Amino acid sequence: MTAAPNLIERLAAARAAGDYQAFIDTVPYARFLNLTAGLDGDELVTTMRYGDHLIGNPALPALHGGTLGALLESAAIFELLWRAETIVLPKTITLTVDYLRSGGPVDTHARGIVTRHGRRVTNVRMEAWQGERGAPVATAHAIFLVIRG
Amino acid sequence: MSDEDLKLKLVKGFSRNVPHNRALGMKIVDMTPDTAVFELPWDEKLVGNPDTGTLHGGAITALLDGCSGAAVFAALTDLVPIATLDLRIDYLRPATPHQPVIARATCYKVTKNVAFTRAVAYHDDPDDPIAHSVGTFMVSTKAGNIKS
Numbered sequence: 001m002t003a004a005p006n007l008i009e010r011l012a013a014a015r016a017a018g019d020y021q022a023f024i025d026t027v028p029y030a031r032f033l034n035l036t037a038g039l040d041g042d043e044l045v046t047t048m049r050y051g052d053h054l055i056g057n058p059a060l061p062a063l064h065g066g067t068l069g070a071l072l073e074s075a076a077i078f079e080l081l082w083r084a085e086t087i088v089l090p091k092t093i094t095l096t097v098d099y100l101r102s103g104g105p106v107d108t109h110a111r112g113i114v115t116r117h118g119r120r121v122t123n124v125r126m127e128a129w130q131g132e133r134g135a136p137v138a139t140a141h142a143i144f145l146v147i148r149g
Numbered sequence: 150m151s152d153e154d155l156k157l158k159l160v161k162g163f164s165r166n167v168p169h170n171r172a173l174g175m176k177i178v179d180m181t182p183d184t185a186v187f188e189l190p191w192d193e194k195l196v197g198n199p200d201t202g203t204l205h206g207g208a209i210t211a212l213l214d215g216c217s218g219a220a221v222f223a224a225l226t227d228l229v230p231i232a233t234l235d236l237r238i239d240y241l242r243p244a245t246p247h248q249p250v251i252a253r254a255t256c257y258k259v260t261k262n263v264a265f266t267r268a269v270a271y272h273d274d275p276d277d278p279i280a281h282s283v284g285t286f287m288v289s290t291k292a293g294n295i296k297s
Contacts, residue, residue, distance in 0.1 A: 006200050028196040029205035032172075053172035056215070057230075064169035065218075065233045066211020073207050089198055092206045096237040 007089055011081055020044075020082060033070055037078050044082050046075040048108045055105065063103030063137075068128055072097060072140040076112035076124040085114065085122060086146035093121070095142040103137045106130055115141075122146050153182060160185075160222040170215050173208065177219070178251065185219035187212060189250045202246030206280075209250065209270050210238055213282045216252040217266040221286045224256035224264065229289040231264065236284040244279050248272050254282075264288050 005013065007026075014023035020037050024030045034049035048054070048071045056064030073095055080090045110128040126140040150158070157180045164170060164177055164185070173195065179186040189195075189204075189212045197205025214236055221231050244250055253275060254268035264286040269278040 007198060026199055027205070028194050028199060029207060032194045033207070053168055055168040056170075058166075058168060064167065064211060064215070065236065066173075066207070066214040067169060069210040069214060069236065069238075070205065070207025073210065074205075091243075092240045094237065094239045095206070095210065096235065097210075097233075098235045099233045102232065 008087060015082070015084075020078070023081075024078070029070075030074060033067060033074070035071070035074055037082075043111055044079055046071065046078055046110045048110070050106050050108075052105075057102070060102055061105050063105070063108065065097070065099055068099070068103055068108065068138045069095065069097045069140070071108060071110050072112075072126040072128055072138060073142060075110035075128070076126050076140075076142050076144070079112035079114065079124065080122060080144060080146060083114070084149060085117065086144075087149040088147045090122070090144035090146050093143045093145055095140060097138055097140040099138050101135065101137045103128075104130060108137065117148075119148060120145060156228065157182070157223060159228060160219055163222070164215065164219045167215065169211065173211060175212065175215060180219065180223055183220060183224040183257070184253065184255045185216050185223055187216040187219070187252045187254075189252070191247050191249055196246075201243075204244045204246075204250065206238075206240060209240070209244065209280050210236070212250060212252045213238060213254065213268050213270055213280065214284070216254040217256075217268050217282065217284045218286065220254040220256040220266055220268070221259075221264040221288070224259050225288065231289070232287045234263070234285040234287055236282060238280055238282040240280050241278050244270075245272060250279060259288065262288055
């Protein structure tokens with residue numbers, strides 16, 4: 001009996017095939033948030049496709065702050081995994097989100113930028129935007145525990 | 150029913166009906182004049198690492214954000230709209246698969262414009278937390294009234 005491929009093996013297969021989405025689709029919570037990811041030039045952009053279940057304030061309507069936090073955290077983790085900054089799933093140590101504007105009921109995009117590559121710890125800053133890239137709905141920074149290959 | 154009880158009942162009803170809270174399966178366990186207690190049952194769809202069944206950090210983030218917001222509503226005299234300004238979450242240990250996560254948030258200070266919260270997420274013992282958070286909220290934003 002062969003063991004099912006683990007997360008890192010699935011990631012390696014997805015990278016070899018150039019199909020990152022195949023990897024993301026194996027993460028249940030990423031499917032719940034309607035996350036997709038793809039390269040835009042050199043940049044890995046994670047998108048949370050709009051769904052009514054993501055709403056936090058139906059009166060506005062506005063996205064739930066937790067969904068934006070989760071999108072930003074995911075964008076950072078996908079960046080670390082895609083750039084092979086770690087040979088294990090990064091563990092979030094701390095995450096700080098600044099909410100700048102209310103998120104409208106449309107698709108939201110996010111990316112993570114690694115600001116420090118440590119041996120055990122990596123710092124990432126993130127931004128999420130909807131229409132205009134220059135007017136982010138939220139920004140964040142996070143610190144992850146990683147193991148570099 | 151006192152005004153305070155009525156307000157807490159409104160906040161409970163409001164929190165319960167937030168679409169994303171419903172989608173997560175969040176339950177309102179308790180609500181007092183400055184504290185909210187929410188429960189997030191373990192669900193396969195909220196898993197972040199399918200190899201271990203551990204919940205995604207994002208689900209804990211959403212739980213702490215929603216619970217902290219409810220604590221602010223509970224602490225306000227009037228049910229005016231609020232908006233999260235920032236939320237910092239420290240992840241202290243992974244959640245145990247197949248166990249519900251409880252969040253307890255307290256709004257410990259309200260000023261004219263800003264409310265301050267702290268919260269912990271845990272399984273059984275608040276002194277053995279999975280995550281700890283602090284947040285700030287803008288009070289009485291113009292957009293959107295929660296009573297509507």
